[in-house]
Amino acid sequence: xADGATPxxxxxxxxxxxxxxxxxxxxxxxxxxxxxxxxAQVRSAIERLGYESSLVATSLRRSRTNxxxxxxxxxxxxxxxxxxxxxxxxxxxxxxxxxYANSDLxxxxxxGWEQRHLTRLSGTLTDGCIVVxxxxxxxxxxxxxxxxxxxxxxxxxxxxxxxxxxxxxxxxLLGLGHRRIGFIAGRSSLAxxxxxxxxxxxxxxxxxxxxDPTLIGRGDFNPESAIPLARALLERQDRxxxxxxxxxxxxxxxxxxxxxxxxxxxxxxxxxxxxxxxESALAEPALTTVDQSMYRLGYEAAxxxxxxxxxxxEGPRQILLPTRLVVRGSTAPPHITQxx
Amino acid sequence: xADGATPxxxxxxxxxxxxxxxxxxxxxxxxxxxxxxxxAQVRSAIERLGYESSLVATSLRRSRTNxxxxxxxxxxxxxxxxxxxxxxxxxxxxxxxxxYANSDLxxxxxxGWEQRHLTRLSGTLTDGCIVVxxxxxxxxxxxxxxxxxxxxxxxxxxxxxxxxxxxxxxxxLLGLGHRRIGFIAGRSSLAxxxxxxxxxxxxxxxxxxxxDPTLIGRGDFNPESAIPLARALLERQDRxxxxxxxxxxxxxxxxxxxxxxxxxxxxxxxxxxxxxxxESALAEPALTTVDQSMYRLGYEAAxxxxxxxxxxxEGPRQILLPTRLVVRGSTAPPHITQxx
DNA sequence: GTTGGAAACGTAACCGATAACGATTGCAAC
DNA sequence: GTTGCAATCGTTATCGGTTACGTTTCCAAC
Numbered sequence: 014x015a016d017g018a019t020p021x022x023x024x025x026x027x028x029x030x031x032x033x034x035x036x037x038x039x040x041x042x043x044x045x046x047x048x049x050x051x052x053a054q055v056r057s058a059i060e061r062l063g064y065e066s067s068l069v070a071t072s073l074r075r076s077r078t079n080x081x082x083x084x085x086x087x088x089x090x091x092x093x094x095x096x097x098x099x100x101x102x103x104x105x106x107x108x109x110x111x112x113y114a115n116s117d118l119x120x121x122x123x124x125g126w127e128q129r130h131l132t133r134l135s136g137t138l139t140d141g142c143i144v145v146x147x148x149x150x151x152x153x154x155x156x157x158x159x160x161x162x163x164x165x166x167x168x169x170x171x172x173x174x175x176x177x178x179x180x181x182x183x184x185x186l187l188g189l190g191h192r193r194i195g196f197i198a199g200r201s202s203l204a205x206x207x208x209x210x211x212x213x214x215x216x217x218x219x220x221x222x223x224x225d226p227t228l229i230g231r232g233d234f235n236p237e238s239a240i241p242l243a244r245a246l247l248e249r250q251d252r253x254x255x256x257x258x259x260x261x262x263x264x265x266x267x268x269x270x271x272x273x274x275x276x277x278x279x280x281x282x283x284x285x286x287x288x289x290x291x292e293s294a295l296a297e298p299a300l301t302t303v304d305q306s307m308y309r310l311g312y313e314a315a316x317x318x319x320x321x322x323x324x325x326x327e328g329p330r331q332i333l334l335p336t337r338l339v340v341r342g343s344t345a346p347p348h349i350t351q352x353x
Numbered sequence: 354x355a356d357g358a359t360p361x362x363x364x365x366x367x368x369x370x371x372x373x374x375x376x377x378x379x380x381x382x383x384x385x386x387x388x389x390x391x392x393a394q395v396r397s398a399i400e401r402l403g404y405e406s407s408l409v410a411t412s413l414r415r416s417r418t419n420x421x422x423x424x425x426x427x428x429x430x431x432x433x434x435x436x437x438x439x440x441x442x443x444x445x446x447x448x449x450x451x452x453y454a455n456s457d458l459x460x461x462x463x464x465g466w467e468q469r470h471l472t473r474l475s476g477t478l479t480d481g482c483i484v485v486x487x488x489x490x491x492x493x494x495x496x497x498x499x500x501x502x503x504x505x506x507x508x509x510x511x512x513x514x515x516x517x518x519x520x521x522x523x524x525x526l527l528g529l530g531h532r533r534i535g536f537i538a539g540r541s542s543l544a545x546x547x548x549x550x551x552x553x554x555x556x557x558x559x560x561x562x563x564x565d566p567t568l569i570g571r572g573d574f575n576p577e578s579a580i581p582l583a584r585a586l587l588e589r590q591d592r593x594x595x596x597x598x599x600x601x602x603x604x605x606x607x608x609x610x611x612x613x614x615x616x617x618x619x620x621x622x623x624x625x626x627x628x629x630x631x632e633s634a635l636a637e638p639a640l641t642t643v644d645q646s647m648y649r650l651g652y653e654a655a656x657x658x659x660x661x662x663x664x665x666x667e668g669p670r671q672i673l674l675p676t677r678l679v680v681r682g683s684t685a686p687p688h689i690t691q692x693x
Numbered sequence: 694g695t696t697g698g699a700a701a702c703g704t705a706a707c708c709g710a711t712a713a714c715g716a717t718t719g720c721a722a723c
Numbered sequence: 724g725t726t727g728c729a730a731t732c733g734t735t736a737t738c739g740g741t742t743a744c745g746t747t748t749c750c751a752a753c
Binding site for chain 2: 073110111129291
Binding site for chain 4: 362364374375377379381382384406407409411412413415
């Protein structure tokens with residue numbers, strides 16, 4: 014029965030029950046001051062009409078809605094993992110979740126999306142919001158927790174320990190014998206991108222391997238952005254023996270480019286990603302990467318937001334979660350050390 | 354800068370610009386009847402205050418919001434796939450998406466969740482809604498498209514051709530030589546569950562294999578529900594040589610139970626699922642299953658909903674999408690035909 | 694100099710619900 | 724027979740916008 018008539022409102026209920034809307038409101042919200050017989054009448058009217066309170070109208074008038082928001086730009090695999098964590102954390106908490114996603118992928122409309130969505134929701138609809146990988150700083154009148162904030166952000170946030178993770182990757186490659194290690198960076202405004210690049214630099218420096226700035230390609234986390242960069246690195250005469258991409262999405266594109274150029278992985282080239290999205294395990298060969306447990310990022314962010322909303326948060330406002338190196342088939346000692 | 358002051362409203366802008374809220378509204382919505390100089394003043398005030406219109410307030414007064422809704426109970430892997438398809442379909446369409454998910458997994462609060470969420474959103478916030486696997490019939494004052502409806506539903510819907518998919522599975526198993534094939538059914542109220550069971554029955558009947566009702570376990574699509582059922586089937590003296598579970602989530606649990614009982618897959622037991630969720634390819638052994646392209650389900654549902662909202666829908670109101678058998682390592686000829 | 698009409702803008706009703714407040718009633722205490 | 728208090732319920736302002744309608748202003752046409 015789609016396309017029923019107009020939605021049934023509180024005044025419809027009030028009319029049928031022969032009381033005012035205020036009384037209906039009191040019954041609905043279980044407030045004091047309604048006689049038992051009136052309650053029964055109102056309830057029966059609600060039942061007969063199938064009335065449900067409007068979230069919109071309620072939120073406009075009330076301060077607390079028991080709904081948390083999550084705003085995201087696009088909807089990728091990692092977003093799904095984050096959501097699972099968020100939902101698990103919210104389970105049985107009494108908070109519902111509203112996710113707002115805009116439809117304009119990579120369009121001109123996008124600039125400032127996170128702030129726009131946040132403002133549109135947080136005025137009244139939600140008690141607080143989680144923002145997933147914003148492109149800029151955010152502000153809000155209700156509590157906000159950011160997953161993967163921009164650099165130097167002071168907003169409460171949850172992030173993986175990208176510096177340690179990236180360091181571990183490079184140490185792994187160095188340990189295998191690689192010396193010329195290419196890097197494909199992410200969107201530089203994000204703290205995660207900066208930390209991963211910094212980890213790459215530091216690990217090389219500490220091992221005494223001279224940094225070659227021409228081995229660094231400037232991507233933006235968008236998988237497509239890695240294609241020309243990988244091609245440029247791999248078509249060089251002195252091509253690197255390993256490429257570390259700042260995200261799995263980009264690393265998977267590196268694999269494709271390598272195959273296209275006839276380079277064997279891991280024989281001719283080792284490839285490492287970052288994130289451990291589900292697709293990485295399915296790649297051929299399976300991708301060595303860094304697990305940052307998006308699930309836990311989501312879980313912790315939701316937990317923090319709940320506490321911020323209820324005003325019980327005691328811990329630090331910036332949380333760093335550990336990462337874990339996942340070694341799979343895409344890394345091996347460089348060919349050159351074994352060859353002639 | 355979280356916890357800024359109170360959110361800036363239209364009247365704040367009006368005060369600063371020295372005009373009425375009506376004029377601000379006209380400027381914001383590009384309506385006719387405002388002088389160029391006033392427009393400039395209002396725009397500058399909006400800029401200075403960082404004003405964004407409240408989605409809630411706007412939706413309350415307006416009929417069209419250019420926001421579509423999606424309501425789901427929990428958040429599983431298949432939900433994520435559906436969402437990707439929905440987002441892709443909505444890309445560049447001008448419609449944003451709001452997803453409403455309740456936090457009460459499998460709680461008592463859940464009964465009737467789809468209707469409750471639908472009513473709360475569709476009154477004003479959204480122009481139409483997609484409902485993912487409802488447990489009961491739904492009605493709404495705005496257009497609705499259901500993914501995986503309940504049986505005999507007349508609401509516009511998008512479903513995989515579950516009957517054909519399940520038939521193909523059983524034919525595959527029969528072709529391998531299996532004759533005793535167990536089945537673990539899904540939540541019986543769903544059309545998908547019914548069709549999959551019907552496909553199982555018909556394929557057996559057409560092959561002249563006598564049906565054994567004791568080989569059918571009554572699950573509910575919740576993975577956990579398959580555990581005792583699988584155990585019961587596999588601990589029997591005359592245990593089946595193959596088990597077909599109505600969902601991948603349940604099939605993966607069958608794999609676990611088999612392992613627990615010391616049964617080799619596919620040596621001692623063939624296992625087939627349905628859905629082709631990402632985890633299935635990662636299982637050990639990889640799960641033979643039916644791909645129903647959740648992505649396409651989401652894509653088509655969103656496409657249909659867009660057209661319904663704008664009133665341009667011409668096609669049928671019930672869409673059936675083809676399925677595809679994906680044979681992986683969890684199926685093989687039964688041991689018994691090869692053994693002594 | 695009037696008049697007409699369009700342009701520009703403000704006023705107020707309205708969307709659906711909530712809550713502060715006031716009004717009415719019943720009943721017990723004095 | 725008052726008075727006082729508590730229980731019950733309606734009235735109304737309010738949330739942040741949108742829009743029908745009314746008012747004012749201004750300029751061109753008569």
